[in-house]
Amino acid sequence: MSNSANDVAAAHTTVQEATKDEEAREAVASHTADRPPTPGEEAAAERNQLDPDVAAHEREMGKLGAEIEGEGQID
Secondary structure, eight states: OOHHHHHHHHHHHOOOHHHHHHHHHHHHSOOOOSSOOOHHHHHHHHHOOOOHHHHHHHHHHHHHHHHOOSTTOOO
16 A cells, blocks of 8 residues: 555544544433334334244343353453
8 A cells, every 4th residue: 555545544544532522422321212102102012023933042142142251251
């Protein structure tokens, strides 16, 4: 890569202080819904039918993830 290409790449990969500040602020911000669900949304959620195979897979992956050691380990 030429020097000018390196300069362009560096300019596009340097994180600005404003970005770092916003990410730090967002990391500790309360994450809540912007509004309560509508009656229609609540009704749709109650009608939702979970696929038993998907639920079983989620439990299996959760167990697998809980037992992983090393890189990717969740403390």
